[in-house]
Amino acid sequence: MTFQKRRVALRSILSGSTCIRPGSVYDAISIRIAEDLGFEVGMFGGSVASLAVLGDPDVALITLTELAEQMRRMSRAAALPVLVDADHGYGNALNVRRTVEELEIAGAAGLTIEDTLLPQAFGQTATQLIPLSEGVGKMKAALDARDDPELVIIGRTGAASITSLDDAIARAKAYEATGVDALFVTGIKARSELEAIARATTLPIVLGGAPEEMSDLGYLASQRVRIALQGHAPIAAATQAVYETLKALGEGQSPKSLKGLASSELTGRVMRDADVKARSAEFLGLKK
Numbered sequence: 001m002t003f004q005k006r007r008v009a010l011r012s013i014l015s016g017s018t019c020i021r022p023g024s025v026y027d028a029i030s031i032r033i034a035e036d037l038g039f040e041v042g043m044f045g046g047s048v049a050s051l052a053v054l055g056d057p058d059v060a061l062i063t064l065t066e067l068a069e070q071m072r073r074m075s076r077a078a079a080l081p082v083l084v085d086a087d088h089g090y091g092n093a094l095n096v097r098r099t100v101e102e103l104e105i106a107g108a109a110g111l112t113i114e115d116t117l118l119p120q121a122f123g124q125t126a127t128q129l130i131p132l133s134e135g136v137g138k139m140k141a142a143l144d145a146r147d148d149p150e151l152v153i154i155g156r157t158g159a160a161s162i163t164s165l166d167d168a169i170a171r172a173k174a175y176e177a178t179g180v181d182a183l184f185v186t187g188i189k190a191r192s193e194l195e196a197i198a199r200a201t202t203l204p205i206v207l208g209g210a211p212e213e214m215s216d217l218g219y220l221a222s223q224r225v226r227i228a229l230q231g232h233a234p235i236a237a238a239t240q241a242v243y244e245t246l247k248a249l250g251e252g253q254s255p256k257s258l259k260g261l262a263s264s265e266l267t268g269r270v271m272r273d274a275d276v277k278a279r280s281a282e283f284l285g286l287k288k
């Protein structure tokens with residue numbers, strides 16, 4: 001599927017009337033599994049990018065080149081539209097432009113640019129935000145950098161839990177006015193906060209982690225939430241599985257006695273083995 005078709009598919013989710021859960025994806029294997037299971041969109045979080053590529057926590061150590069390369073690998077492996085967490089755009093508004101260029105070429109269906117001050121400033125323990133005017137400049141730069149008009153650009157703010165709900169509303173309205181395609185809000189702790197943001201804006205909303213009482217997809221849809229994240233359990237499950245497996249092997253268990261391994265059928269599906277075999281027959285002169 002062309003990159004543009006993936007972007008059109010993401011747009012149709014955002015312009016629809018229901019709220020969906022994205023599959024948390026981070027590499028070629030996870031995106032293929034999410035695609036096979038019928039997820040409509042993949043979320044490539046900055047935290048899982050750091051973990052998968054560097055083995056590090058989410059503290060802005062990953063580079064744009066590393067993020068884009070991982071996205072490119074996923075784009076090759078599957079056609080599932082992916083929404084990429086592009087953090088703060090890896091620098092100032094000029095860096096945001098470059099970030100959009102690279103992620104577009106790497107096949108992202110959409111990306112979020114947030115107004116968090118990253119990396120963490122010297123001597124500051126609490127998360128800080130950049131000024132609203134700088135955030136607006138970053139959104140404009142992101143839109144300016146887009147070559148494919150279908151690439152989805154999403155303005156993100158975590159102001160609700162960093163500064164105030166009023167600030168989150170002011171930022172959401174200002175980003176909406178730049179022409180971004182959707183708003184991504186994080187740090188929402190109550191329905192009333194989401195409702196206030198939804199009332200003050202008109203764009204589709206992508207919701208970051210939210211409390212349990214906000215898990216009802218019908219309710220979220222009524223507040224224009226079209227995509228609701230639910231963390232990154234798949235990479236946590238993978239980490240646990242690798243841990244258990246290496247531990248058992250290290251303790252002397254035989255590979256055959258291990259539990260919880262992918263069957264050869266599942267592994268073959270993930271590897272798209274049937275396609276590779278068919279191509280081998282066709283192109284390696286093996287066809288009878």
Ligand SMILES: O=C([O-])CC(=O)C(=O)O
Nearest residue numbers: 043045046047048085229
């Ligand atoms: O995008 C997400 O899923 C939430 C987030 O910021 C991250 O995981 O880095």
Ligand SMILES: [Mg+2]
Nearest residue numbers: 045046047085
């Ligand atoms: Mg993030």
